[in-house]
Amino acid sequence: MAFRKIDLTPALRPLLLPSETLLFVQDAVGLYEGRYKVPNFQNGSAYLTTHRVCFVNNDEPRKYSVALELKDVERFELYNGFLKSSPKITLYLRPSDPSLLNSRDRSTSRSPAYSPVPTPPRSSTPLQSVALNRQWICPICTFPNPFPSNFGPLAPIPPCLTCGVKPNRSVLDAIVNSPAPAKPPNGISDDLIFQAGIQRSKNACPRCTFENDQALRNCEMCGEVLSSDPVDDLIVAGTSSSRDESPAPTYLGSVPAGEQIDCVKLSFRGGGEKPFHEKLKGAMVQRKWLLEQAPTLPAITSGAANLTLDARESDTTPRVPAPTERIVGVRGLERQNLALRMNNQRAIAGAFEDLEALMSRAKEIIALAENFATQLADNPSLANSDAKEALSQSASLLALRPTDFAVTKDQISSSSSSLSLYHAELARSIADFLADDRRSILKKEGGAITLVDLWAVYNRARGIELISPSDLENAAKLFDKLQLPVRLRQFKSGLLVVQERNRTDEKVAKSVITWLEELSDSDIRDVATDGKWGRSVLAKDAAEKFGWSIAVAIEELEMVEERGELVRDTSFEGVRWWKSPWYISE
Amino acid sequence: MADSKDKAALPAYYPEFYTFPPFYTRQPNAASWSSQLSQWRSFILGYCRAHKIWRLNLVDAMETDLFYNKSINRKLPLPTIREIVDDLVKSSNAEWISSEKSIAYVYWRTPEDFASQIYSWVDETGQKGTVLTLLELTEGDNTTQQEWYGMDQAMLIKCLNVLVKRNQAQVFSVGDDKGVKVW
Numbered sequence A: 001m002a003f004r005k006i007d008l009t010p011a012l013r014p015l016l017l018p019s020e021t022l023l024f025v026q027d028a029v030g031l032y033e034g035r036y037k038v039p040n041f042q043n044g045s046a047y048l049t050t051h052r053v054c055f056v057n058n059d060e061p062r063k064y065s066v067a068l069e070l071k072d073v074e075r076f077e078l079y080n081g082f083l084k085s086s087p088k089i090t091l092y093l094r095p096s097d098p099s100l101l102n103s104r105d106r107s108t109s110r111s112p113a114y115s116p117v118p119t120p121p122r123s124s125t126p127l128q129s130v131a132l133n134r135q136w137i138c139p140i141c142t143f144p145n146p147f148p149s150n151f152g153p154l155a156p157i158p159p160c161l162t163c164g165v166k167p168n169r170s171v172l173d174a175i176v177n178s179p180a181p182a183k184p185p186n187g188i189s190d191d192l193i194f195q196a197g198i199q200r201s202k203n204a205c206p207r208c209t210f211e212n213d214q215a216l217r218n219c220e221m222c223g224e225v226l227s228s229d230p231v232d233d234l235i236v237a238g239t240s241s242s243r244d245e246s247p248a249p250t251y252l253g254s255v256p257a258g259e260q261i262d263c264v265k266l267s268f269r270g271g272g273e274k275p276f277h278e279k280l281k282g283a284m285v286q287r288k289w290l291l292e293q294a295p296t297l298p299a300i301t302s303g304a305a306n307l308t309l310d311a312r313e314s315d316t317t318p319r320v321p322a323p324t325e326r327i328v329g330v331r332g333l334e335r336q337n338l339a340l341r342m343n344n345q346r347a348i349a350g351a352f353e354d355l356e357a358l359m360s361r362a363k364e365i366i367a368l369a370e371n372f373a374t375q376l377a378d379n380p381s382l383a384n385s386d387a388k389e390a391l392s393q394s395a396s397l398l399a400l401r402p403t404d405f406a407v408t409k410d411q412i413s414s415s416s417s418s419l420s421l422y423h424a425e426l427a428r429s430i431a432d433f434l435a436d437d438r439r440s441i442l443k444k445e446g447g448a449i450t451l452v453d454l455w456a457v458y459n460r461a462r463g464i465e466l467i468s469p470s471d472l473e474n475a476a477k478l479f480d481k482l483q484l485p486v487r488l489r490q491f492k493s494g495l496l497v498v499q500e501r502n503r504t505d506e507k508v509a510k511s512v513i514t515w516l517e518e519l520s521d522s523d524i525r526d527v528a529t530d531g532k533w534g535r536s537v538l539a540k541d542a543a544e545k546f547g548w549s550i551a552v553a554i555e556e557l558e559m560v561e562e563r564g565e566l567v568r569d570t571s572f573e574g575v576r577w578w579k580s581p582w583y584i585s586e
Numbered sequence B: 001m002a003d004s005k006d007k008a009a010l011p012a013y014y015p016e017f018y019t020f021p022p023f024y025t026r027q028p029n030a031a032s033w034s035s036q037l038s039q040w041r042s043f044i045l046g047y048c049r050a051h052k053i054w055r056l057n058l059v060d061a062m063e064t065d066l067f068y069n070k071s072i073n074r075k076l077p078l079p080t081i082r083e084i085v086d087d088l089v090k091s092s093n094a095e096w097i098s099s100e101k102s103i104a105y106v107y108w109r110t111p112e113d114f115a116s117q118i119y120s121w122v123d124e125t126g127q128k129g130t131v132l133t134l135l136e137l138t139e140g141d142n143t144t145q146q147e148w149y150g151m152d153q154a155m156l157i158k159c160l161n162v163l164v165k166r167n168q169a170q171v172f173s174v175g176d177d178k179g180v181k182v183w
Helices: A103-108 A126-131 A169-177 A191-196 A198-202 A230-237 A273-286 A288-293 A302-308 A311-316 A329-351 A355-360 A362-378 A385-398 A418-435 A451-462 A469-477 A505-518 A539-546 A550-562 B002-009 B030-051 B078-090 B111-124 B134-139 B153-165
Strands: A003-005 A022-033 A044-049 A052-057 A065-069 A073-079 A088-093 A135-137 A144-146 A263-268 A448-450 A486-490 A496-500 A566-571 A574-579 B055-057 B094-096 B103-106 B131-133 B169-174 B177-182
Touching (some): A418 A486, A448 A451, A448 A550, A451 A496, A469 A496, A505 A574, A539 A574, B030 B078, B078 B094, B111 B153, B111 B177, B134 B153, B153 B177
Antiparallel strands (some): A044 A052, A073 A088, A088 A263, A448 A496, A486 A496, A566 A574, B094 B103
């Protein structure tokens, strides 16, 4: 099965990979495998990222959330819907093991008993299967374009995706007629050729014929996606080659035996299929997942590698230090340091040359910034702690990754329910932001943060694409509905705070009372009052103790007062709070 | 401890909350307020009884020990005092003299209680059937030991009216003064 269960963030959004970015979200989506509805996957949100298509069930997100890697998708098509049939996007999977060979024939042979849902007409002409996995090279810019699925003598010729120039029909004809991936007339797909032929064992590239290593999924030379290897798929998809008979554990639906899944459909019951399709098209063309495997930009120099590159990077692209003159001793260390500094200087200078360069070198710069931060922390010569703090703060700001949680309006479908969906996504992203352990914002704020503070902090973290206060409020109002780990709470005075869900009034009251009881008699400030009444506190003291802001502290104390466990003493110095001697706990 | 000395100095009718600063702030919480209110009520009545206060002038009383604890520098604010006295009025332990609610009669005993006391005193001293002036009752040498000694005239008439209603007394005017005959 191409679907894999995915991890969700505390806010029930898909956990994104390090370089993955969210492209689009659409709610009211159902999943189909082949022609059949998948039970439990009929009401959810579809998340399109640069790497995956994720499905998160609305009702039981932890249980029913899956993702499909875009790299497993061979092609996709849009079906606009007809009468009661919703618009759908069909994702045709790359056949990944030999048992799939005949699947296409089987799945197209419809038995009337098994057609509960209308499916978009799927052409099974030989021409189309030829088109599978083909590319035509643009004669102008040499970009390898996907072969048009509907190519025929009368079909319009698509322009090159990069330069926009329509190729000569002969270019495409040549591909169709080219003998290399010759299509046997019996209708068996050309995958058979790759998988059965000798090329397969050596993992030869279908385009440039370079014999790649078995483990590679993409050609080392030209980047072409290699036909999948059974061993590979065992690891990746967790399936067995004999799953024709016995579905793998991750298998989702109850498709009748003998039926093979070669496509997955997303049914857009609430609309939004068009923008989703557009973004999907973009993602499939960009193929960000390839970038991950590709070597990074030529490093500034190899000497900086140990400082600037993270472990993973240096693993994948081991750098061979240039054979240099061997210098030992203090001089050698000094020289090494000097070289390192030069490199860092160059890295920074280069990165800020233009924004493009900054983006491409973001990783390195972030690593540098983190490195500076740690160096600052150890540096005893920086006696001025304020400056140190400011520096480390700016360094850590540089390392912020706003893409982690930034949801923008254009990522959300523009269908009718779009605004609430946007707010829901925003709510999820805010919840993620608050739950982020690295920031631990809620902890620093004593478990509750006013909406105003949150707005400032969140927007600061976003940096770009700032959200409006009303959007934040609307999003915060959805916390409860979405069952997020945070909730919006309105105090009696109308002050809105966002706090952890498990933080109840009882708990706060208890901690406040315990604190008051614990306050030792030794440092009684009111000499006039005897120890009989315990100690009193100002809101300021509570704010200091629990890390609340003053506004929150006042509200929390009033909340405890409302419960009858505190009494107030209004005097010229302000309101002091005492444990209530009249309170009778139930 | 200094506290225990303070406490010892305070008469018994002082509530233990006398030194509790929040006692001097109107508690917004309903449950706390009702406890606070009942303590204030009994304190006011106890204080008035001990000091033989019949008319309570709120503004003047604010500066007395009743509403002002100098040791902790806390004063019950006037609106709260008024609220408490209002509550006393509701339970007929007090009565506003003027409509602007600045002075009130405080009945630390109900008029019925006073009426019964007067009746039994008259009975015990064998003065039934004789006419007594009101001044005799409140200022006379024979009544100094009685609880109602020094009682405000208007209040006394209210108490005597209870006896009148019980058909045990009759109030009539004697010149400028008023007299009462109990039988």
